[in-house]
């Protein structure tokens with residue numbers, strides 16, 4: 001099986017190059033999911049996919065490649081989605097009502113990729129039916145929903161993952177290890193944004209399907225850009241800062257796409273932390289020039305993980321030295337190619353940065369996120385902090401939304417704080 | 432200033448520690464292999480950084496507030512008292528001028544330079560300097576990196592750090608100890624397609640023309656820049672001698688080279704172009 005080799009933990013860690021196992025364990029403890037990967041080669045995990053729409057199909061394409069996965073069933077209220085899914089896996093059962101899928105005792109786990117407003121009930125029912133749950137982000141439509149889901153996971157002791165794929169993206173993992181190791185100095189500010197130029201609509205085959213297809217534009221289903229986009233990036237900010245914000249403020253408006261939608265097309269939020277650190281999140285979907293990024297600003301350097309690069313404030317590290325550090329562990333390094341006549345200081349003025357992984361990013365963490373979920377299910381071990389990251393990412397975007405709609409500065413509500421082991425990192429200790 | 436750093440620990444507890452910064456008109460890379468704690472190595476690299484800033488403040492002629500710049504502006508007006516460090520540096524430069532038959536010369540930037548110019552620089556035992564004629568400009572660029580390397584060597588020794596690689600702008604490299612017990616430091620030359628140069632307690636110094644249009648080394652005998660030859664690299668025990676000799680041998684005729692090599696020990700020498 002070629003595939004299981006490609007996901008072996010060692011290969012994955014090799015991608016991360018420079019990192020030692022110690023720093024990975026503190027920065028991204030959920031990677032422990034891959035700890036027993038080779039011992040579980042004969043295990044199988046039967047999965048039911050609820051909501052095989054656009055995202056669901058994408059997840060399916062990865063699940064299908066994992067030899068430990070058997071796609072047992074689909075559930076969707078929309079026949080065309082079921083038809084599409086059955087094309088990919090004709091042997092799977094298909095249900096209109098997800099509760100029928102949950103009745104199948106042979107199913108170990110469900111992947112939920114339905115619109116936001118439906119996540120909570122489906123997940124609660126799934127936990128109650130004894131299933132392990134992978135739920136797309138944002139996990140719940142309200143903070144109450146999220147807490148109910150999290151508590152149900154604790155109560156049933158079932159595995160709980162969410163669709164925060166950056167947690168498994170090698171360039172994020174490596175960047176965070178460097179941040180937590182103090183390489184860029186204390187992080188004082190994170191600027192995250194996601195800009196697009198488009199109406200965010202999907203084609204609708206007939207008018208009565210408008211809300212079903214374009215659910216993300218309507219309040220009943222979604223909280224728009226905050227829950228659909230901010231969720232990922234706010235998590236990156238708290239991951240970098242190693243703590244949760246204390247206060248949130250924000251403003252949102254429908255500025256450009258006045259087309260009957262009910263959710264904002266233009267948003268800015270500020271999250272503030274105990275030491276005065278800040279995280280901003282903005283989105284404007286009438287201009288795409290700056291695209292998306294999470295700019296992590298430390299006093300020694302900047303990271304732009306979306307672009308896959310980091311930049312030092314003064315001069316970049318020398319590539320030959322970086323290579324040597326990478327190779328040092330293997331006691332096998334080639335010569336360092338740099339001797340020659342003088343380095344010219346003029347070249348330092350163009351700060352093009354370095355690729356975090358030494359090359360242009362190629363994938364995001366979606367497939368590893370799913371692989372980790374499957375491993376967690378077959379070993380029946382919930383990796384540390386993965387459910388909590390999903391929970392807090394959801395809370396932060398929902399809190400931002402509430403700050404916008406109420407027009408007030410909100411404190412992080414105590415009743416929604418859950419046990420969240422803090423990151424014990426150098427950068428944070430220094431700050 | 433907090434220096435950036437990247438480090439990696441081996442299972443045996445040994446660490447490779449890397450820090451880098453810009454100073455003395457160049458970039459400086461410091462890699463240390465050690466079993467000491469990271470905080471200790473942070474401290475050591477801070478000391479290196481501050482030592483380099485001190486040297487820069489004393490002897491960098493591109494900094495108009497440095498001691499050497501003040502000397503360049505005022506020493507023709509009357510005797511000036513020098514700091515211990517600048518006096519030491521200039522004494523060494525005068526000594527190496529003689530030992531290289533005048534080929535290593537810190538006065539080539541002076542107005543109306545001839546090979547006699549340096550004889551108008553008067554250093555006295557009371558740490559004083561005077562220029563007998565106006566227009567003299569001392570430029571220590573061809574000396575300072577090697578001097579800085581030797582200063583770093585002393586600092587590392589005080590810290591009991593035995594294995595390190597220091598790179599001053601690619602042209603002056605000092606390799607102390609080894610990165611691993613089984614391996615020396617291996618450097619390859621980006622202008623030369625030779626086998627990697629293996630170093631252990633040695634310095635690799637290169638002098639030459641950066642490009643065909645940036646000719647900056649002057650032959651004191653002719654007062655002209657060197658054309659045709661690209662660069663000269665050599666391996667020496669001392670960073671200072673590496674610096675002095677790479678310049679002198681870049682300029683030297685075959686006979687001069689032979690004569691100079693009788694006075695100094697150069698382990699390996701490579702001429703390019």
Ligand SMILES: NC(=O)c1ccc[n+]([C@@H]2O[C@H](COP(=O)([O-])OP(=O)(O)OC[C@H]3O[C@@H](n4cnc5c(N)ncnc54)[C@H](O)[C@@H]3O)[C@@H](O)[C@H]2O)c1
Nearest residue numbers: 051052053054055056076077078081113114118136137163
């Ligand atoms: N992690 C990511 O990067 C990412 C990217 C895109 C979408 N998503 C998330 O995935 C989820 C789905 O988004 P999408 O773009 O695929 O939406 P979609 O509309 O394309 O798909 C949703 C599917 O769920 C079905 N559905 C709706 N209600 C249902 C119900 N009650 N029971 C069963 N099926 C039901 C729909 O018919 C549809 O097939 C959302 O939560 C979204 O935020 C995550």
